[in-house]
Amino acid sequence: MTGFFGIDFGTTNSTAMKLMAGEFHKYGDEAGQPLPSVVALDRATGEASCGRDVWRNREEYRTAGAVYVIESIKLQMGSDLRWPTEVGVWTPEDVAAVVLKQLSARAKQLGLEGIDEAVISIPVDYPAESRRSLRQAAVKAGIQIKTFITESTAALVRHFGGLQHCRYVAVFDWGGGTLDISVLEIRDGRVFELSTEGMDIAGDAIDKDFALAIHARVMEERREKLPFLSMPSVDQDNLRTKCELAKWQFSKVPATDILLSAYGGSPLSISVQRDWFESLISPHVDLAIELLTRAIQKAGVSFDAINRLLVIGGSSQLRLLHDKLRNDQRFAAAFQSSSDAEWDCAAGAAIIARAPGSHETAESIGILLSDNSFYELIREGEVVHSDARSVSLSLVEDSQHANLILAKRVNGQRRITSPESIVEFGVETAGFDLECIDLRYSIDPDLVLKVDASSRALGVRQVAREYGKLRFAYHVPAQ
């Protein structure tokens, strides 16, 4: 029996889910937790590893300097970053492949079946080059990407059974590294992303701030003024670990102790009250809620129109966040917390792997003609397919150079926008009136618009361009 895999390739943690016979199976690290997306690369041997041990010892590794500790590789995909070792140079694709291979190996270890193909969730505005780079990484890991799906849409699909009647849904995804907020519109089974907001303040930052605050208290008690970063790296790591443990304890108990047998050479024992902790992180939570507010406003819908506020991600389990959202009149009615917050995106991707839907353009794409009119090439709501199409244009004046301007606009029910230029490029011409210019265009599986043009008179001298920031709606199949 074959399952369907979905992968949430996260900035801080990555997860994979297999949907088989109606049941979800989780694959993360060896402890059943999300796999930390951190890779240790031995500078000498070129051996790479990832996972919980690497994450736990990352500061120690950094201090030792024998290995590269590569975090947040997701944000580096498509970049020019390289990691030279004595046996070769590593690219972002090589590093990401280590994480994906680890997930596949875990799946094979638990279910005798590695990940051959999967749907991968990505952020809303994940760049085209990053998507392409991620696809190459997956190929290196032996995984064929069936399609990409945005993380917010994947989370919505995971809970789609209870959201079908909703028109507007806000997805509040607060993980270890980032907070991503999307406002989605569900219309005729299609999911449109109306707006997105995000910030880099998430779980790791909270842990760090918490550790800094504890460090400050320790220094105050000890009447010392050593900065946190001057502490031994092991002590820094240990304190962060204890602070993270204390953070989760506060969801159950009002007070806990942070204990270390040695911190700066002396034992550390500090009792911490939840109120104090929450006062510490309250600015972060308030900022997150402010971002949520902004995203909804940006989407052009009222708070009352938001039918559901779906709160997912590891850091979204903070008790203070729940309390604030529940007590906020704007969000109280729509608030919904996921019980499996760190696995929702992968689960939604697995559902799509089983019953693939389709991407449709959420914008109209066309070319601006000499009279500034918009000549539509790709309709809004058109199912994406990679077959190239072409159109013939002609010069209206004698010129050795033709400027082509591709633009997009929204023709949706809510508003019609002015064309917005997205690609501009010039093509050499033979220079006679009514000379024919052939323009070919397509959208590839990585959802990148590809265009090229050439003068028919000059033949092969083509000019090609890409644009990877088109917006798409996702047609969710009936479930």
Add this chain to the structure above:
Amino acid sequence: MEHMNDFKTLAESVRKKKGRMDASARKKGADLIAAILIDQEEDFKEMLVVAEDLQSEAVADGIGMAWSTMSPERRIEVRRWIPAPHTERAQRRVALLAATLAETDSATALELLDGLIPDRPPNKDLKRLIVASLFSDGRTIPFDNMAKATVRSRLTSRVFGALASLAFETTSGIEHMPRYLLSLGIVNFVAIQKLGQSSEGRDLLSKVAAEAARWPQGLREKFEGWLRNEQPELMPQFFSPTPNLAPPRLSEITDQSQPGAMKVDGGHEVAQSRVDQYLDERERALTAEIAALSQFRMSLAERQNELLRQIDAWKDRESELAKRVSELSSSRTALEDQLSRAMEQVKQLEQALESALREKKVEHEKLTQQITANAHGRVSEFKNQVALTLSRHLVDLPSKETSVSPELGRVLLLQFHQLVDVLTELGIRLPNVRSGR
């Protein structure tokens, strides 16, 4: 089967006694034969074979007893079994059977006698046999029934003629009463068949007249009285001024036609008159015979038509059966094809089943391996989770050689309690650890 077994036992017994049978044995034999012939379940053909060992009287009695009750098919079989009268034993059996059947089936009796009596005058042994079978031991043959039997009149006439010749001989030794009854039968036959004016009728009546002349006065008067009451039209044939009106035999006429013979009747006119009379009678007889033959021909034509119809019917039946056979053959071929297809399908299904079972086994093994791997993996995950949680709490565990200050001791004690709490949260209960620490 019980009768047959008894019959076989009786036959065996008779064989041992070299064919001798007393009265009770004959009675038993006759009863068993009759019972076997009547019972459709019994194998009568085997009985007829075994019956060769029994005395002809017993066999004849048995057949006679069953004759009117047995099925027509069995009668035909028995008739076929009756031997041709070429030996004395066969002649005796036929004669006794004829005598027995005369009471119940006069026609068959007449046919048997017709076969028994040869065309030429019978020899002395046959005469004695016929006399013994038909006229002795107080046997009263119903000659009157024979006279009325629906068989060819010529056959009856021949039999009656032969019996009359035998019985009316002065040396036959037959008593007057049987001969009287035979005479009545003959007269009735002539009257019924209206043969009074025919040559054969006249011949028969002349024999009776000659016989009657030899009877005692009382018997003659009885005959006359019977004749007057029963067949008055034949009275002149017996009791007229000219007692012998029987037509002259042709040979006599021929003889009389000879010049020398005409003197016998005293004149040509008389002779001519008798010739004319004879010719008239002959014409009538021939006319009647032609009519009878015509009727017989019509009957034969009808019979032929009937047989042709039957042949046509049988041909139709044959054609129908051939068609049916053809249909059944086609049906059989179709069924064989169907069976072949079904067998092929069964084979395919068996192969599919076998394949499915193999796949099931493989899938089962795979699932078992998956479940086992998953179970082991999940247990391992849980262990790792516990280890991870504990390790995060124990990231700062001092080495064993570390000297423990009161402050460190307190930290370690609190950490120890945190560990207990963590284990409890993970579902690992520590029952011997007391609360109220």
